[in-house]
Amino acid sequence: MSAVFKLIPTTQKYDWGKVGLSSKVAQYAAAYSAAGFTLDENAPYAELWMGTHHSSPSRLLDSPSQEKLSDYLAAHPELLGSPVIERFRSEGAAEGNLPFLFKILAIEKALSIQTHPDKEMAQRLHKERPDVYKDANHKPEMALALTPFQAMCGFLPLARIADYIVDTPEFAALVPQAIREQFLSIASSDEPTGPAEKKALKDLFTAVMTAQESIFKPELEKLVARYHSGGAKASEKEVVDLVLRLNSQFPGDIGVFCAFILNHLVLKPGEAIFLAAGEPHAYVSGDIAECMATSDNVIRAGLTPKLRDVPNLVAGLTYNSAHASKHLVEPQAFDSAIHSTLYDPPVPEFSVVRAAVPAGETEVHPPIDGPSIAIVTSGKGSIAWDSSEELRLSEGEVFFVGAGHEVRLAAGGENEFVIHRAFVEAK
Incomplete structure (x- = not known):
């Protein structure tokens, strides 16, 4: 049994993905042509999955039968480590299941306005609608930019939303006067997350998301026409491109108006955001x-185009109003590693390390008291462990690292060797 071995990830083709080799997902999956991957230049490659998720599990590359990772880990629990098995037994760790799922996403068309439930809400939804909410677990997530990345994330500061109510009549028209006036009266509060402030934000957001088509569609048409004609006000400049992009992808959709309610972030490569339960x-x-x-x-x-569950969405949000920076994950040093950065969100299920090893140099990662899955996102090199074992790696290849093993990353060729490594410890 080896502590480090290559995996075969899986690809998902959703209509919002980037097409053909314009997609990082397809570029990375191309490393597996010998294992059966065939590129369709006209297909939208949206996601690359790396983990033990039952619906699309990773498999061992060098196994004659391409054994599922979960089966192999169940047979070799020392690769998970007993602390992780005990900590995440209820999530199936004892059966070889990881508590995290690692992905690459390539986004051409916006994903839905969404949130994820906390564990209590997930249990209730799963009991009520198991056909829609298929498990009882929560789904906190972190997104780490590989290329320039745009997202809407969390509620804007109350005062900024109030500016849009005043300056954007098409948006204001969706909100009944009493709710609008109440929100404006509280928007300058020094306690933006106080009970009254949260209620005012919830009332406003609910009014927008439940507005009748006969109201919001004509208003959206007017808004888009005004922006196309160059009639945007100075206070609206930062949302014009976003509104037009979203409307071109989802014409006449109420979600376009979320540009006036949610923070709009543009992340550079290496920047990350964390999305806790209840954050739109x-x-x-x-x-x-x-x-x-x-x-x-x-x-x-x-x-x-998927099922919309507006009542449960508005019921499950935190209604925390804050600047976009609240959602950024502050990079940290990773032990004594020189070329590696740790992204450690406030959840026990996962952390991610980004290692960028310059050409000709070596990076040592100390032992982690839990399992890891990593992908080479740029360049080529090798990983060595124990006294003499080594794997050669190139862009797109995915590998597993068992608990408790120090590894040495060496950059080959003339370019930087970059890996992204997700792991869990029983913290």
């Missing part, structure tokens, strides 16, 4: 490495 968001464009607790639970309410 929508990924807009770009390529990311995403890590999440293993769950399928998504509550949607706009910018989607």
Whole structure:
């Protein structure tokens, strides 16, 4: 049994993905042509999955039968480590299941306005609608930009939303006068997350998301026509491109108006955001490495052809109003590693390390008291462990690292060797 070995990831083709080799997902999956991957230049490659999720599990590359990773880990629990097995037994760790799912996403068309439930809400939704909410787990997630990445994330500061109510009549028309006046009266509060402030924000957001088509569609048409004609006000400049992009992808959708309610972030490569339970968001464009607790639970309410569950979405949000920076994950040093950065969100299921090893140099990662899955996102090199074992790696290849093993990453060729490594410890 080896502590480090290559995996075969799986690809998902959703209509919001980037097409053909314009997609990072397809570029990385191309490393597996010998294992059966065939590129369709006209297909939208949206996601690359790396983990033990039952619906699309990773498999061992060098196994004659391409054994599922979960089966192999169940047979070799020392690769998970007993602390992780005990901590996440209820999530199936004892059966070889990881508590996290690692992905690459390539986004051409915006994903839905959505949120994820906390564990209590997930249990209730799963009991009530197991056909829609297929498990009882929560789904906190982190997105780490590989290319410039746009997203809507969390509620704007109350005062900024108030500016849009005053300056954007098409948006204001969706909100009944009494709710509008109450919101404006409280928007300058020094306690934006106080009970009264949260209620005012909830009332406003609910009014927008439940507005009748006979009201919001004509208003959206007027708004888009005004922006196309160059009639945007100075206070609206930062949302013009976003509104027009979303409306071109989802014409006449109420979700377009979320541009006036949610923060709009543009992340540079290496920047990350964390999305806790109850935080509304929508990924807009770009390529990311995403890590999440293993769950399928998504509550949607706009910018989607899928089922919309507006009542549960508005009921499950935190209504925390804050600047976009609240959602950024502050990079940290990773032990004594020189070329590696740790992204450690406030959840036990996962953390991610980004290692960028310059050509000709070596990076040592100390032992982690839990399992890891990593992908080479740029360049080529090798990973060595124990006294003499080594694997050669190139862009797109995915590998597993068992608990408790120090590894040495060496950059080959003339370019930087970059890996993204998701892991869990029983913290």
